[in-house]
Amino acid sequence: MLILGVETSCDETSASVVEDGAIVRSNVISSQVEFHRPYGGVVPEVASRKHLELINPVIEESLAEAGVGFEDIGAVAVTIGPGLIGALLVGLAAAKAIAYTLDVPLIGVNHLEAHIRANFLEDPALRPPLVALLVSGGHTILAVMDESGRLTTLGETLDDAAGEAYDKIARFLGLAYPGGPEIDRLAALGDAKKVILPRAMIDRDDYAFSLSGLKTAVLNYVSKLEKQGQEIPLNDLAAGFQAAVIDVQVAKTMRAAKEYGVKNIVLAGGVAANAGLRAALKEAADEKGIKLNAPTLELCTDNAAMIASLGYEYLKEGKTIDMTANSDANLPLSS
Amino acid sequence: MKVLAFDTATPVTSVAVGIDGAVVAEISITGDKVQMERLMPMIDAALREAGITVRDLEGIAVGVGPGLFTALRIGVTTANTLSQVLRVPVVGVSSLDILAAGIAYRGGLIAAAIDARRREVFAALYCVTEGVIGIIAPEHVIEPGTLAEELAAYDEPIAMVGDGFSAYCSVMRDRLENRVTLASPEFMYPRASSLLMLAEPALRAAVPGVPGLVAPVYVRQPDAVELIKKMRR
Numbered sequence: 001m002l003i004l005g006v007e008t009s010c011d012e013t014s015a016s017v018v019e020d021g022a023i024v025r026s027n028v029i030s031s032q033v034e035f036h037r038p039y040g041g042v043v044p045e046v047a048s049r050k051h052l053e054l055i056n057p058v059i060e061e062s063l064a065e066a067g068v069g070f071e072d073i074g075a076v077a078v079t080i081g082p083g084l085i086g087a088l089l090v091g092l093a094a095a096k097a098i099a100y101t102l103d104v105p106l107i108g109v110n111h112l113e114a115h116i117r118a119n120f121l122e123d124p125a126l127r128p129p130l131v132a133l134l135v136s137g138g139h140t141i142l143a144v145m146d147e148s149g150r151l152t153t154l155g156e157t158l159d160d161a162a163g164e165a166y167d168k169i170a171r172f173l174g175l176a177y178p179g180g181p182e183i184d185r186l187a188a189l190g191d192a193k194k195v196i197l198p199r200a201m202i203d204r205d206d207y208a209f210s211l212s213g214l215k216t217a218v219l220n221y222v223s224k225l226e227k228q229g230q231e232i233p234l235n236d237l238a239a240g241f242q243a244a245v246i247d248v249q250v251a252k253t254m255r256a257a258k259e260y261g262v263k264n265i266v267l268a269g270g271v272a273a274n275a276g277l278r279a280a281l282k283e284a285a286d287e288k289g290i291k292l293n294a295p296t297l298e299l300c301t302d303n304a305a306m307i308a309s310l311g312y313e314y315l316k317e318g319k320t321i322d323m324t325a326n327s328d329a330n331l332p333l334s335s
Numbered sequence: 336m337k338v339l340a341f342d343t344a345t346p347v348t349s350v351a352v353g354i355d356g357a358v359v360a361e362i363s364i365t366g367d368k369v370q371m372e373r374l375m376p377m378i379d380a381a382l383r384e385a386g387i388t389v390r391d392l393e394g395i396a397v398g399v400g401p402g403l404f405t406a407l408r409i410g411v412t413t414a415n416t417l418s419q420v421l422r423v424p425v426v427g428v429s430s431l432d433i434l435a436a437g438i439a440y441r442g443g444l445i446a447a448a449i450d451a452r453r454r455e456v457f458a459a460l461y462c463v464t465e466g467v468i469g470i471i472a473p474e475h476v477i478e479p480g481t482l483a484e485e486l487a488a489y490d491e492p493i494a495m496v497g498d499g500f501s502a503y504c505s506v507m508r509d510r511l512e513n514r515v516t517l518a519s520p521e522f523m524y525p526r527a528s529s530l531l532m533l534a535e536p537a538l539r540a541a542v543p544g545v546p547g548l549v550a551p552v553y554v555r556q557p558d559a560v561e562l563i564k565k566m567r568r
């Protein structure tokens with residue numbers, strides 16, 4: 001069965017055709033990053049306007065690339081949350097119109113769960129139980145998936161999400177937007193040992209994260225150097241910042257893997273593209289004989305293939321929505 | 336020609352189905368932030384009442400605002416997507432034009448205004464001569480007091496229509512006194528039946544089988560864009 005996936009939760013407009021939840025026939029992603037660059041972050045109203053302009057051409061392209069027409073689509077899967085409400089509504093409106101006209105099932109997909117799903121899409125041999133670290137512009141969540149595939153959130157950030165912290169620091173340091181890839185790039189050139197920043201909550205025995213203290217530490221560090229008339233060692237600072245973020249994420253992920261006795265860890269979300277994070281988590285997992293899965297870059301970022309793929313699973317369980325459905329900006333990963 | 340028309344630019348969502356120039360079904364529902372939950376079920380109900388299915392449609396008409404940004408996008412995205420899947424033309428009509436059309440039978444000067452929140456309205460001014468509506472002032476965003484001044488420049492009676500006027504009626508009356516009359520409540524929101532009538536000629540003229548892409552009329556820039564402009568000044 002061919003499922004058309006639609007994703008508009010943040011600043012990527014995406015549509016995809018996936019066969020039987022497993023074969024990606026097309027995955028068209030139109031990034032709005034250029035339009036948000038002047039603001040140093042995603043502007044919800046700008047994002048919503050762009051989604052409206054792009055959604056129909058992107059859907060058209062996804063069908064053309066898959067070599068199919070609307071009449072071949074067996075169901076429509078759409079992100080219903082979490083995300084920016086105005087952005088989500090554009091995708092849901094389009095998905096409803098398609099499902100209604102074609103008279104096929106409409107499936108409302110949890111965006112966070114779909115990020116984790118991306119790992120199964122790329123590695124069909126992957127089986128739960130596993131621990132998932134989901135890091136993105138809006139989220140930092142550690143979760144465990146039991147044998148039956150049920151997800152339970154172990155902990156999340158108490159303040160800033162990982163991607164958000166990267167963007168804020170990048171903006172403060174006058175780096176290019178988006179901040180994640182830029183800091184990741186500079187960090188590879190710097191020495192993390194030269195700028196030691198606090199590892200927030202690393203010793204706490206729960207799975208909560210906090211990044212606002214680290215942000216303050218960077219601000220204080222920079223203003224201290226500025227007062228002394230010293231130059232800011234950007235590369236070392238980026239490396240120090242990145243190490244502080246990653247150390248906590250790796251430590252908590254490994255602790256969760258141990259506590260739940262899993263042999264698989266999966267990375268998910270836009271920040272999973274971070275080379276430093278991937279390398280550090282891989283090293284720690286290898287040491288314990290645990291297999292790490294991390295999606296390719298195309299499936300790390302927000303994309304509709306992961307939505308269509310998870311939508312297929314929902315459909316098998318009979319989990320569909322009707323024409324009265326609404327988007328949920330604050331939909332949790334698990335309840 | 337079988338046409339589906341709807342407007343979601345205001346707190347009233349209105350849907351109508353027209354067949355060969357006649358309105359055969361119309362549904363309007365009042366409610367803030369209900370457009371996502373109500374629009375498709377209303378479309379479904381209107382089509383059923385009209386005795387046709389979505390597959391029979393030959394054209395889509397949609398109100399393009401100005402109005403509530405989020406609600407507007409739900410309507411316009413729905414219209415564009417129906418057009419895309421059905422491969423039929425779509426036509427966008429200003430929601431202020433739709434308002435004015437609702438009371439065009441009165442003739443003379445008609446001012447239409449939609450509440451833009453933040454003590455502003457989206458407004459436009461029309462003149463009806465021998466049944467034909469002409470635009471005197473196209474849509475713009477304006478403070479009610481300034482709009483009253485603008486309208487005072489005309490030495491004729493003016494009919495006011497739209498929730499932008501029901502919200503600021505006293506501001507208008509203070510300045511314009513009995514030269515203005517407020518349309519009765521049933522005309523205060525864009526009605527899909529009026530939209531149908533306005534859109535029919537354009538839909539008939541459109542190339543059949545070719546989908547379209549309609550853009551909302553926001554009038555206002557996003558706040559962040561305004562902020563950056565100010566910072567650069």
Ligand SMILES: [Zn+2]
Nearest residue numbers: 136269270302
């Ligand atoms: Zn995401």
